[in-house]
Amino acid sequence: MKTSKKLAVAGSAVLAGGLAVTGALVVTDPGESKTAASVGASAATVWPLVQSGAYSGTSQLNGIVAAPDGSVWAGGSLVTQRKSLLKKLSGGKWSDVALPASLGAYDMGTLGASSASDVWALGRPTVSGAPALLHWNGTKWAKSALPASFTPDQFAVVNAKNAWMTGYGPVGKRWNGTAWSDSTIGINPVKIDALSASNAWAAGFVREEAQPAVARWNGTAWSRVPFPKIGGIDQSQRSPAFNDVEVVAANDVWAVGAVPVKDAAGKTAMRSLFAHWNGAAWSHTLGAPGTGFAQVESDGAGGIWILDDTKTLRHRTAAGAWTAETLAAPAGRTALVYGMARQAGTKTIWVAGNTIDAKRMAATAIWRSNS
Known part of the structure; x- marks a missing residue:
């Protein structure tokens, strides 16, 4: 099951200037890379804010994860x-x-869970020190x-005896179920998701090739899965990469990200990357210049949710x-999203993040979809 991850982009705030969706959002034929025109979106709805500003000083939620048993967890830190x-x-x-009294000051925004009694939490020090890796077994x-x-970065948890933890290599x-052991993935994973003990996907990039990349676990070993090469990538920019992957079924996997691409005039712009695996091959589409996708989540009804970098x-x-x-926010405050997760067995999406005021002071916030 997919872990939470702190996103580097802001989430949904009140949309300004209409509802045009810039960027290509249509899956193309396998092996092709196309640019699609802007896609019109219908009128937006507003998601209710169900928890906000419950703590004194600055506080933040940087990740959220949902387990198959319906439990949902969100983590962050009380900064002040x-x-x-x-x-x-x-x-x-x-x-x-x-949490353990001796834990100290950590950002608990990276989470993985298979049930209410099998939760992994990675604490990143907010003051100083090394990361802390915690596991909850339902009792302690x-x-x-x-x-x-x-250096750990992500989790994908299937059950108490099957979990993955990836880093920056x-x-x-x-x-x-007892210990962690090394496993070569073959790409630099940015995100990992697992459907079962024999079906997991990692999405990220290969630095030496300056291309986004995907790899699959079949229960025995990881193998890189061919992904169509994207032309025109500016290799002098930050590595083009997938930022997230969502495994819905063996023949239904989604991946999103962003790539720096040069146009005909030689100008570089980031373009969103939207890809789908149908069980046999990957298809993908590049969005318009200036777009990027950060996270993808199943809606539980054959569709998907995406967080992009236009808030x-x-x-x-x-x-x-x-x-x-759009997300509801108190007067004078703006909503920032750092993670979303669908509660198992429902169409309900939970979104974790913060609301900030004019002085950029953050307060924890959790939203719920209307479905």
Whole structure:
């Protein structure tokens, strides 16, 4: 199951100037890379803010994850108080989760979970120190040691005996219920998602090739899956990459990201990358210059949700219709999104992030979709 990840882009704020969706949002034929015209979106709806500003000083939520049993977790930090923050959805309400008293000041925004009794939390120090890796077994938290040579970044948790942890290089870690062991992925993964113990996908890039890349786990080993080469990439810019992957079924995988591409005049602009795996091959589309996609999530009905880097949350139905959504925010504050997750067995999407005022002071915020 896909982990939460702190996004480098802002999320949905009030849309200005209409609802035009810039960028290509249509899957093309396998092996092709096309630029599509802007796609019109129907009128947006507003998602309610269900939790906001519950703590004194600056606070933030930087990630959220949903487990197959319906439990949902969100994490971040109480910045002013220099405390870690982890929240859980229970009975339709969000409450704080007790963490070890000795934990200290960490950002708990990277999470992975297969159930309410199998939760992984990666704490990033907000003051100083090394990352903290915690596991919840339903009764207590246990802290695991991390090798100095490995900097963890993401989780994909299938069950208590099958989990993945990736870092910033081509070698990840696999959990067998007792210990973590090295596993070569073959690409630089930015995001990882697992449908089962024998079906996981990693999406990211290959630095040496300056191309986005994907790899698949078949239960025994990782193998790189061919992805059509994207022409015109400016290799002097930051590495083109997928930013997220969503495994819906063996023949239904989505991946989104951004690539720096030169136009006919030699000018470079970031363009959103939208891709789909149909069980046999990858197809993809590049969006208009100045666009980028950060995260993708299934809507539970054959469609997907996407966070882009224009402060917009977008929905694509199974039929291919697009809408742009907005998030409610208190007067004088702007909504920023850092993660979204669909509650298992429902169409409900939970969004975690912050609202900020004119002085950029942040307060935790959680939104819920209208469906």
